[in-house]
Amino acid sequence: MRIRYIISILLLSLATNIFANELPDLGDVSQATLSPYHERQIGLKIMSEIRADSSYIDDPEIAGYLTSLGYKLISGSNEARPDQAFEFFALRDPSINAFALPGGFMGFNSGLILTAQSESELAGVMAHEISHVTQKHLARMISKQKYSVLTSLASLALAILASRANPQAGQAVMATTQAAIAQSQLNFTREHEKEADRIGLNVLVSAGFDPGGMSTFFGRLQRAGRFQGNGAPSYLRTHPLTYERIADIENRIQSLPYKQVPDSIEFQLVRAKLRAYDGKTRDAVKYFDSNLQEKRYSNETVERYGLIIALLREGNHARADKELTLLYESPHFDAMSRMKKNHLLGDIIRVERKALLSNAMIETLAARVKLSIGQNAEALDIYKIALRIYPQHRALIYDYATALLHNGYKDEALKFTSHQLQFTPDDVRLYKLQAQSYEAIGNNMLQHHAQAEAYIRQGNLPAAIDQLETALRSKDGDFYHTSGVEARLKELQHWLPLVEN
Numbered sequence: 001m002r003i004r005y006i007i008s009i010l011l012l013s014l015a016t017n018i019f020a021n022e023l024p025d026l027g028d029v030s031q032a033t034l035s036p037y038h039e040r041q042i043g044l045k046i047m048s049e050i051r052a053d054s055s056y057i058d059d060p061e062i063a064g065y066l067t068s069l070g071y072k073l074i075s076g077s078n079e080a081r082p083d084q085a086f087e088f089f090a091l092r093d094p095s096i097n098a099f100a101l102p103g104g105f106m107g108f109n110s111g112l113i114l115t116a117q118s119e120s121e122l123a124g125v126m127a128h129e130i131s132h133v134t135q136k137h138l139a140r141m142i143s144k145q146k147y148s149v150l151t152s153l154a155s156l157a158l159a160i161l162a163s164r165a166n167p168q169a170g171q172a173v174m175a176t177t178q179a180a181i182a183q184s185q186l187n188f189t190r191e192h193e194k195e196a197d198r199i200g201l202n203v204l205v206s207a208g209f210d211p212g213g214m215s216t217f218f219g220r221l222q223r224a225g226r227f228q229g230n231g232a233p234s235y236l237r238t239h240p241l242t243y244e245r246i247a248d249i250e251n252r253i254q255s256l257p258y259k260q261v262p263d264s265i266e267f268q269l270v271r272a273k274l275r276a277y278d279g280k281t282r283d284a285v286k287y288f289d290s291n292l293q294e295k296r297y298s299n300e301t302v303e304r305y306g307l308i309i310a311l312l313r314e315g316n317h318a319r320a321d322k323e324l325t326l327l328y329e330s331p332h333f334d335a336m337s338r339m340k341k342n343h344l345l346g347d348i349i350r351v352e353r354k355a356l357l358s359n360a361m362i363e364t365l366a367a368r369v370k371l372s373i374g375q376n377a378e379a380l381d382i383y384k385i386a387l388r389i390y391p392q393h394r395a396l397i398y399d400y401a402t403a404l405l406h407n408g409y410k411d412e413a414l415k416f417t418s419h420q421l422q423f424t425p426d427d428v429r430l431y432k433l434q435a436q437s438y439e440a441i442g443n444n445m446l447q448h449h450a451q452a453e454a455y456i457r458q459g460n461l462p463a464a465i466d467q468l469e470t471a472l473r474s475k476d477g478d479f480y481h482t483s484g485v486e487a488r489l490k491e492l493q494h495w496l497p498l499v500e501n
Helices: 002-019 036-052 060-075 110-115 119-134 137-165 167-176 179-186 190-206 212-231 243-254 265-276 281-293 300-314 317-329 331-343 350-356 360-372 376-389 394-406 410-423 428-441 444-457 461-474 479-500
Strands: 087-091 098-101 105-109
Touching: 036 087, 036 098, 036 105, 060 087, 060 105, 060 119, 060 190, 060 265, 060 394, 087 110, 098 119, 105 110, 105 119, 110 119, 110 265, 119 190, 119 212, 190 212, 190 243, 212 243, 265 281, 265 300, 265 360, 281 300, 300 317, 300 331, 300 360, 317 331, 317 360, 360 376, 360 394, 376 394, 394 410, 394 428, 410 428, 428 444, 444 461, 444 479, 461 479
Parallel strands: 087 105
Antiparallel strands: 098 105
């Protein structure tokens, strides 16, 4: 209850500040929306609580895959503003649900990702949600209600957090606080849904996915709702689904040429990873063992990948290493290698050739397995080679920096994280790793400065100010660094009243 209480107070406070000054009456409801800044601030406040919750999946590969898929869809759309920020994340929750928050934040339950039977189905749901954001449906509803948004926003956060772990408890909370009424005001209307269907289908087709993925997935949800009654998928509570909507989507698809789109290996690996972390550890190992023994799989490499993650989770590191060898020897891995073989240029040493013919997620897992059995030098070699081939894979970057620190290469870790931040200056996790690197070499001022930069990018200015003040008290920086910290502190002290008001 503490998280639900805190988030409702935060949202009430934020909404009060936003609407203390009346929104202008612009006549057209489609134009009477929150500013992008206020949308983002609302989203950041909600996300600060979601990130602190145990169901938030803090996994750069899962988030990276969702982000890659999302931006593939966005790049094929003419609807998104050039300055519109999007952030995609996953929650560990078996219920079938996805939701868009103000500010372009989009959440996807693990249950939805695992229920999707093809990448085009998942892309169909994502395209629909992206269309809700680009058409500003949520912002338009909030702005239209003006002062009544105070209870509506609190209800939205309560519904997301309360129903996640226990749908019945979530409904009870909403009922006892009369939040159900406010929540219903934020449910998407049929007009919103039809518009999101129409635009989302165009986005799906433009991005090269099978347009049938959208109608197939929604049809499955509709059947589940009909047979499950009160236990219907959570997605149906906020996205009213009708036969008319599905028929309309199918009619639009009929005019399009048939397109069969194979799933990406990343889609399959992400699903395997989610299954490996689902439920009890022993059950996850048994699940993959059973599939491999009975050959109930479409891709042996993917199945062994999931098994290795489950074994690491179980602490069975020796067997995980043996399964890694079998993964590289699997027929599907060889097939994947043959498909990439034509892209090889020049002579590449054996281990680098194997990494090039592999996949960034597989190489990241391979290094983790080697670290788990104490083969640190081999793990670091895998990271170095894989990063030459997959230089933007976030998990490889974070893991390599962490491995350098844990193995005493503190100067190399600092050099590496500082270099990476030149390319991704808003990466919160990299700033935290940079702070750890400065701590390892004993530079307190720059440690706290780096931590402050991480807090700034999380929207937590008070914590950032506290870190900068601590940095100045450390008195172990030179004139140049001290001046930089003082200037940054003054800048934040100027921003803070503006953000709070």
